[in-house]
Amino acid sequence: MNNVEKKKLSSSWFKLLQEIICKDIEEIEDKKNIFKITNWKRGHKQDEGGGEFRIFENGKVFEKVGVNFSEVYGKFSKQFKNKIPGTQKKSKFWASGISVVMHMKNPHVPAMHFNTRYIVTDHGWFGGGIDVTPCLKDIKLEKWFHRQLKNSCDTHSKNYYLKYKKWCDKYFYLPHRKEPRGIGGIFFDYKKKNYEKDFKFVRDVGLCFNQIFKDIIKKKNKLKWSNDQKNMQYKKRGRYVEFNLLYDRGTKFGLQTGGNVEGILMSLPPIAKW
Numbered sequence: 201m202n203n204v205e206k207k208k209l210s211s212s213w214f215k216l217l218q219e220i221i222c223k224d225i226e227e228i229e230d231k232k233n234i235f236k237i238t239n240w241k242r243g244h245k246q247d248e249g250g251g252e253f254r255i256f257e258n259g260k261v262f263e264k265v266g267v268n269f270s271e272v273y274g275k276f277s278k279q280f281k282n283k284i285p286g287t288q289k290k291s292k293f294w295a296s297g298i299s300v301v302m303h304m305k306n307p308h309v310p311a312m313h314f315n316t317r318y319i320v321t322d323h324g325w326f327g328g329g330i331d332v333t334p335c336l337k338d339i340k341l342e343k344w345f346h347r348q349l350k351n352s353c354d355t356h357s358k359n360y361y362l363k364y365k366k367w368c369d370k371y372f373y374l375p376h377r378k379e380p381r382g383i384g385g386i387f388f389d390y391k392k393k394n395y396e397k398d399f400k401f402v403r404d405v406g407l408c409f410n411q412i413f414k415d416i417i418k419k420k421n422k423l424k425w426s427n428d429q430k431n432m433q434y435k436k437r438g439r440y441v442e443f444n445l446l447y448d449r450g451t452k453f454g455l456q457t458g459g460n461v462e463g464i465l466m467s468l469p470p471i472a473k474w
Contacts, residue, residue, distance in 0.1 A: 203320065206395055210318035210326075211271045211296040213399075217406045218269045218298055222254055224414060225267070229259045235267070240460040248274040249294075253463035257470060261421055263305045266466030271296040272457065280456045285390065286321030294320040295457075297328070298406070299450060301467040302413060307433035308423040309416060310334035310341075310382065311440060313467070314409040315450060316402045326402045327389035329364070330409045331372055332416075333382030335436035336429060341419065342383045345412065349386050352408040356401045364388045374443055381443045437472035444468065 201209075226232055234256045241250035251270030256262060273294040276287055284293065297317030304311065316328030332345055346365070353360035368387035373380050386405070391398045444451055444467050454464040 201395060203324065206324060206399075207294060207296065207318070207320065209399065210402075213403055213406075214271075214296055214298040214316065214318075215269050217410070218252070218254070218267050221300060221410055222267050224410060225256065225262065225265060228261050228414070228417060229256075231259075234259070238460075238462065240463065242272045242458050242460075243274065248272060248458070251460065251463065253460065253466060255466055259305070261305060261309075261417060262302060264303045264470045266299075266301050266463075268299045268463050268466060269297075270459065270463070272459065274458070276457065284319075284321060285325075286323050290322065292321070293457075299467075300409070303437065303469040304417075304421075306421050306423065307335050307425050307429045308338075308420040310420075311437070311469070312409075312413050312416070314406070314413075316406055318402075323392055324395070325390045325392035326398050327391065328402060328405060329368055329371075329385060329387035330405065330412070331368055331382055331385035331387070333436065333440060335433040338420075341416070345383065345385070345416070348408065348412055348415075352404055353386065355404065356397070360388075360401075361386065372443065374439060374447070376446075377439065377442070379439075381439060431473065434471055434473035437469040438474045441468055441472050 222235055226234055235254040237252060237254050239250065239252050242248040249272035251268065253266060253268040255266045257264045275291040276284060276293055295317060297315060299315040302312040311333040314330045316326065318324060318326050330349065350361040353364065364386035365384060368384045369380065371387045372382060372384065451464055
């Protein structure tokens, strides 16, 4: 499989997954065509790709959810290219991916995040992950969540889960608060050894997330909640905001490569408190 075919397959899967997730969200909300869809282009003077971000707010289950797809290409700035592998000789890049952030109405249902991407410089690699941020502690749900991730990872390699869990725990940590953002998950990057095997893993990570978020909603969304618990959710969202604006690689990558600002910042919750 050549580079053109790899790019096409990766991008097509990310776009298809966007459709699948959005349809499932509409089924949960029991409404159709609920997303505000915005198409955007990266380049103004020449074709440099673009994407489509979809946002839905104020639902009966989802307080805010964003499902973004992008396929962009061009050249990195001199300042940014030194931070990306494979750009020492040439600053050209191509990147495609999907990013999902869910902020829920019921504080018993955790905020959920998922993304996968394929980036090409002088070589190509996959990255991504799944993580969950509850505001109310639930050990049973935490164990169940990690078991689903382990089962999915184990079908590809018995080494993946522990490796990517540790990476996730390290990544989603707020140094200034000395605390994790949530209960972790999996996080991986620079997967480049075997495109076919890595693509299958990335595809399964996406399907795993699509099942996990639906199962969590079924488990938790009917639970009653108090005003105090809603305030706890708002304060936990404040931590979410801090991480995304201070440390998140995806946010920095998007803003520094001419991505759509509204689409990039869709990860921020509608209401947060400190």
